[in-house]
Amino acid sequence: MVQSRDAERTRSELLEVATEVFSEQGYSGARVDEIAERTRTTKRMIYYYFGGKEGLFLAVLEAAYRRIRELEQSLHAGDLEPVDAIRRIAELTFDHHVNHPDFIRLVSVENIHRGRHMEKVESLRELGAPAASVLDEVLARGRASGELRADVDAVDVHMMISAYCVFQVANSATFGFLFGRDMLAPEVRERHRRILGDIVVGWLTAR
Amino acid sequence: MVQSRDAERTRSELLEVATEVFSEQGYSGARVDEIAERTRTTKRMIYYYFGGKEGLFLAVLEAAYRRIRELEQSLHAGDLEPVDAIRRIAELTFDHHVNHPDFIRLVSVENIHRGRHMEKVESLRELGAPAASVLDEVLARGRASGELRADVDAVDVHMMISAYCVFQVANSATFGFLFGRDMLAPEVRERHRRILGDIVVGWLTAR
DNA sequence: TGGCTAATGTACGAAACGGTACATACATTG
């Protein structure tokens, strides 16, 4: 297999495939040989670029988390009235989760290992802040105008939204099985999306 | 190690330890040797009683899911007014999840493997029904009395409650890390518990 | 009490798996 050299392509291809394999099989279940086989390069390159299996997983985790920034950047909450902004944030978060199932599954994998890996990646330490501060700003405006209740904080709201969105993706297999419901079906998704908006807005506008 | 024989004890001890190890390390991460070492018996017994690693995992999964029945049995929703019953169900579900983190983690593990294992256990097929029917009954009463809205179905309500409760346990590592919040702290738990009740009741009583 | 079966223990094998030593080819640059 003679092939023109392209360090960047090799690196990113490994990351891409590794994201898939780790999210499908978990950390221990993922096989270094399998990841390599699914790319156009060899196992040797995993050790060359990432130092080993764990280094590769760390890189995958970091790249995945970094992609969340897209989310905060894509919503210009400041342009909207507080109530509309809240619904918008909820719906955008929902869409983001649905569109990045691999990421959500990686988070599950990392939680099973009690966050042992992510603690080693310093750059992930303050990745939560943006999401919280966007919500915080909206809550402050709503509080000032009297449209939103004053006794909840941004992180609690974010948690509620995350919980609902993560569940859609992370637990679709078991929940779908136990209740005979296809969580991936478009019309089901659409209803869940609307319900989430209703719940959050209802909660925050109650007095 | 001479020891009086007790098939039942050996079996249940294996199940107990395996539950712990699988929920801590995931399916592939769990080591058959480690499970055996943590018991007073040997690896041989895993193959004698469960046929192998996968058989053991299936047994663990089944035993864990079966324990949920406790939940439906412990709440006598019929005794309560619809609104109170809803809050009660939410809080009891919350408590149950918090008190059985191993079970929640097992569900996560199973979801990573896309429910591949549980599909093999026929007895798990209709385990969701009780939870849905309890809610269904309460919703019907509330609908009749006009206290609860009529446009949501039991499974959607159950999903919302489950999502919130599962997240507390399953994602405490990553969420806690990203937002510098100890999800296990009693006062945090207590607030989340109250918030869940408020949200669900608010949602279902809105018109 | 002697025999029979369920239950348990020991020791080992084969394959899977993460990792590495070593050889080599490409491309950039002086």
Added chain:
DNA sequence: CAATGTATGTACCGTTTCGTACATTAGCCA
């Protein structure tokens, strides 16, 4: 165009890990 470092490929090693063949013991029942 030679030289040098980056990038890649191959073949292999040592360990771990699931699983099993075989031996043995405990206790029940005739």
